[in-house]
Amino acid sequence: MSSELEVTETLDVKGESCPMPVVKTRQAVDQLADGEVLEVVATDSGSMSDIAGWAESTDGVELRAQEEADEGGEAVYKHYVAKVA
Amino acid sequence: MSTDAPGAGADEAADAVDPVAVDADSFDAEDVAAMQAELDELRETVADLETEVGDGQKSMTIIATKGTLDMAYPPLILASTAAAFGWDVVVFHTFWGLDILHEERSRNLQLSAVGNPSMPVPNAVAALPFMDRVTTRMMEKRIADNGTASIEELIDVSLESGVDLQACQMTIDLMEYDEDDFYDGVTVGVGAATALQHMADADVQLMI
Numbered sequence: 001m002s003s004e005l006e007v008t009e010t011l012d013v014k015g016e017s018c019p020m021p022v023v024k025t026r027q028a029v030d031q032l033a034d035g036e037v038l039e040v041v042a043t044d045s046g047s048m049s050d051i052a053g054w055a056e057s058t059d060g061v062e063l064r065a066q067e068e069a070d071e072g073g074e075a076v077y078k079h080y081v082a083k084v085a
Numbered sequence: 086m087s088t089d090a091p092g093a094g095a096d097e098a099a100d101a102v103d104p105v106a107v108d109a110d111s112f113d114a115e116d117v118a119a120m121q122a123e124l125d126e127l128r129e130t131v132a133d134l135e136t137e138v139g140d141g142q143k144s145m146t147i148i149a150t151k152g153t154l155d156m157a158y159p160p161l162i163l164a165s166t167a168a169a170f171g172w173d174v175v176v177f178h179t180f181w182g183l184d185i186l187h188e189e190r191s192r193n194l195q196l197s198a199v200g201n202p203s204m205p206v207p208n209a210v211a212a213l214p215f216m217d218r219v220t221t222r223m224m225e226k227r228i229a230d231n232g233t234a235s236i237e238e239l240i241d242v243s244l245e246s247g248v249d250l251q252a253c254q255m256t257i258d259l260m261e262y263d264e265d266d267f268y269d270g271v272t273v274g275v276g277a278a279t280a281l282q283h284m285a286d287a288d289v290q291l292m293i
Contacts, residue, residue: 015232019166023242026169044232058170059141 005064005080008036014043014076021047022054025081029061032083037064040079051079060084144173145289148280152181154194154224154236160293161185161239167289168246175287176243177280179253182293183260186252186267191236196221244270251275 011028013021021042028038040051048066055063064080112120145167149160160176167174184190198204198211198220210216228235234242243250251272257264264273284290 016234017232019162019169019239020234020242023165023169023246026246027242054166054169060171 005037007039007080008032010039010041012041013047014041016042017044018046018050022050025051025054025079026058029081029083034083034085037080037082040081042077042079043074045075045077047077047079051081055081142171142173143167143289144283144287145175145291146280146284146287147174147176147290148292149176149178149182149185150180151293152184152190152194154196154221156293157185157191157194157236158239160291161236161243163291164248164250165239165243165246168243168248172288174243174248175251175280175283176248177251177253177275177283179256183252183256183262185236186240186250186271187262188266188268190266191240191268194221194236196224240268244268251279253277253280 009028009032011024013024016024021040021044025038025040028040032038040047042051044050048068052063052066055061060083062082062084064082065078066080067078069076069078145163147160147164149157151157160182164174164176178186184194195217197217198206199208199216201211204211204220206216206220211220227233240250249272250268250270252264252267252275254274254276257273267273
């Protein structure tokens, strides 16, 4: 699904834990223009629920996709967040 | 009640005024003007309330009263996350909660194993003079290993994202702290009334 999304920026929060993935995602989304998509790469497994919950209750953002990947034996969680008007 | 049954219920019928059936001719111009003024006032009040409710922005007030390493985290984690949600957030720091905002003391917050059954140390040992330092160092190492943000980082992101970190003026004076001891951006010169004012309008109020 993510391959269909045109990613504008990528935010690397690997190694960081709650609340930083959400807080930094917010800061990065604020820098985008409407319609642009931010890719967030995290290793915090809680980020799957946290970013989904944050996106659902926050105006001006939309979660387009989430996926879990294995990168060299390490679980990586990717989130695709769009800034919307 | 039936109107075609004179006698029974007649008194009741006389008392009940149907607002739709009121004869407009029975009011003079003064009454109408007074009612119009009252109606205008009500419309204004409703419009104000709609504006207040309509912006949809949630608000949270946290009262932070503790200055140990473990108790410094919850207020700052919730505050920075709520700010990411776009909420209007105030954290009012009082008593030992002030140490969280104190630039020097916030870097030396301690964790005690005394009276904490979650710690793998018996109280008799935990009470030894050097033990707070040991448990604090252990916790700090875990925090670093886990990639958990430091207190200073959380204060920075909170202030950056618009959280109002307030330091209770009465406690600043009581603890003999100087206003310059606190992080730049911290609000000083505030008291209980300021905290209550924000709490009264807040959707979430927490005391930590």
